[in-house]
Amino acid sequence: MKFEAVLFDCDGVLVDSEPITNGVLCQMLNEAGWALSQADCERIFIGKAVRDERARIEAETGTPLTDEWMTAFYARRDQRLRAELKAMDGALEAVRAAHRHTSGRIACASGADKAKVIMQIEMAGMSPYFGEGIFSGHDLPRSKPAPDVYLAAASHLNVAPANCLVIEDTATGVRAGLEAGATVWGYCPAGHGRAFEGLPVARIFHHMDELSQAMATR
Structure with a gap:
């Protein structure tokens, strides 16, 4: 897909x-x-x-x-x-791959305050890829695990949530992505997937290189 x-x-x-x-x-x-x-x-x-x-x-x-x-x-x-602060290993390359895969339709949907998210994305060298597509649950009626921030991000990109891939590392965030109706992949750099037990994530991966490779082959 x-x-x-x-x-x-x-x-x-x-x-x-x-x-x-x-x-x-x-x-x-x-x-x-x-x-x-x-x-x-x-x-x-x-x-x-x-x-x-x-x-x-x-x-x-x-x-x-x-x-x-x-x-x-x-x-x-x-x-x-x-x-x-440092970027997650391989994250910048994964962002670039996702940007190419979707013709630029990527966004960041965070539960943190927006000023912090913007600062971190700038420090990681990712601002050119996200542009205005940065969203905070603080600015919406409900934050994660409610789906509001993912719905806002999908709406901004004019893409149905069902056609979106969400990348999350916590059970709270996974629930938000699933509730939005997106496909969710669980990122688990520690090497196990216990945080996602009982949650229907479509895939668990352990390094951002795996996301880059998936974006290149799909």
């Missing part, structure tokens, strides 16, 4: 940002009074917006999750990202 469009998640798919972002988040939550391990922070928050866990954060810290706290988090996070 030749896909008419390819829709990429960002964090953990295009860029290796999740260890950085979650490291800052874990540190700040501990500072706020929640004795949380790095592993638990990743388990709770990867694939979600921080505000999606507002009730739990407030219960664990005993204080409101304020706009001021979120602003401080974004500032510390972005400082670390600017210093340390």
Whole structure:
């Protein structure tokens, strides 16, 4: 099947940002009074917006999750990202291959705030391929696992979701892509697919070179 469009998640798919972002988040939550391990922070928050866990954060810290706290988090996070962020191995080549495969119909559909997504795509050298096709669940009524951000990206490209391929690395994102009606491939660079157990992903792959090769042969 030749896909008419390819829709990429960002964090953990295009860029290796999740260890950085979650490291800052874990540190700040501990500072706020929640004795949380790095592993638990990743388990709770990867694939979600921080505000999606507002009730739990407030219960664990005993204080409101304020706009001021979120602003401080974004500032510390972005400082670390600017210093340390790298693209996922082979991601730029995969983006180029998908761009060729679809005659330019690719987009990024992320659950993160749009300013962060744009910054990361620029740092990874991918801006020329995505252009205006960058979408954030923060700007829509519902974020992942709801399908809104993928539906918005498909609509922008004027492609039916059923003709789109979604590339995701989390169960939350996979659910969003499936709910949108797209074909979903699960990206799992760690070498296993346990995150996708019970979810009808069409394919699990472990390196972006596999996506590049698939785009070249379909």
